[in-house]
Amino acid sequence: MSFDAATGEADDVLLQRFADGDQSAARALALRLTPRVLAVAYRMLGDRAEAEDVAQEAMMRLWKIAPDWREGEAQVTTWLHRVSSNLCIDRLRRRKRDGPPLEDVAEPSDPAPSPAAVMMATDRAAAVRQALDALPDRQKQAVTLRHFEDLGNPEIAGIMEISVEAVESLLSRGRRALATALRSREDI
C-alpha cells in the first residue's frame, strides 16, 4: 500500500500543527515517518507483527509528546528512531529472558519458486538475517541504522545517545561478528 507523503513542511512544523489540533498534519507525519520506523523495527526484530506494534507505539509516543515539543531542540526523526530502537531492544531483551521464539528465523517475504541461484541467495540472506539476530542488541542497533537506514555515524550517535567514537566501535565489532558468523557458516 502506498501513500503520498509529499509535503514541504518540516517535521517539527507538522508536529506543532498537530498539537494545535490539525489532524491532517498527523496524517502527513504518519505517512512520512512510519515507514522508517517500521523498517528499523523489522530489521531489529525480524518479525512484521512485532515491528508494526513498535511502530504504532513509537508514533503514539510522538502524538503524546507533541504539545510539549520544543522547536529546535531535537530532530523529530532522531527522537523517533531513539524511541523505536529502545522499544525494539526492550522486546529483544524480553525474548532472551522468556526464551527463544517458537518459530526460527523468519522466511523471506517472497518465497516464489526460483532457480538454484535464487535459492542460494535466499539461503545466504537467511544466514545474514540469522547472524544479525545473534548480534548483541547495541551492535545490532548500530548496524541496522547504518546499513539499512543509511544514517551517518553522528546521527546514529544522537539516536543512541553515545559518542561518535562509540558508534564506530559498535559498528566495527558488529561487522566483525557478522563476518565471523557468515564465514563459520561457509566452513561447515
Next chain:
Amino acid sequence: MGDGMMNDRPLTGEENAMLDADLALLSQSDPAPEISGALMARILGDAADAAPRPGAAAPSSARRPASPKPGFWSSLGGFWQPVSAGFAAAALGVWIGWADPAGVTAYANPFETATFASDIAIDDLDEYASLLDMEL
C-alpha cells in the same frame, strides 16, 4: 561466533566488500514491509485519540511556566506553623511597644481622646447624681 582471531583484527577490504554485499542481499531479498492500511488506521486512530479536545486549553510548544515556589508558611511543618506565628506576634508586640511607630500612634489617638472624654463625662454624671441625692 567462535573465531576469536577474526574478532581481534580489522576486516580486510575483501571481507568488508563481502559483508556489504551480504547486507545488501538481505535488503533485497527480504525488504522491510510497507505500511498496511490496517497499521495506518491504528496510528491515525491513536492520533485522533491523542488530539486536543474541543474546549480544552490550546497546547503550546512554549516552555510551561515553572510552578510557584511554596510560600514561607507552607514550607513550615505542621508543628512549627503555630509556634512561628506566636513568635511573630510577640516580636510585633515588642516592636510596637518599644518603637512607638507613627502609624500605630496615629491609629490609636482618636480612641485615646474618646476614652478620655468619656471618662470626664462619667465623672460629671457622678457629680450630678450626688447633687440629686443631696436635693432629695
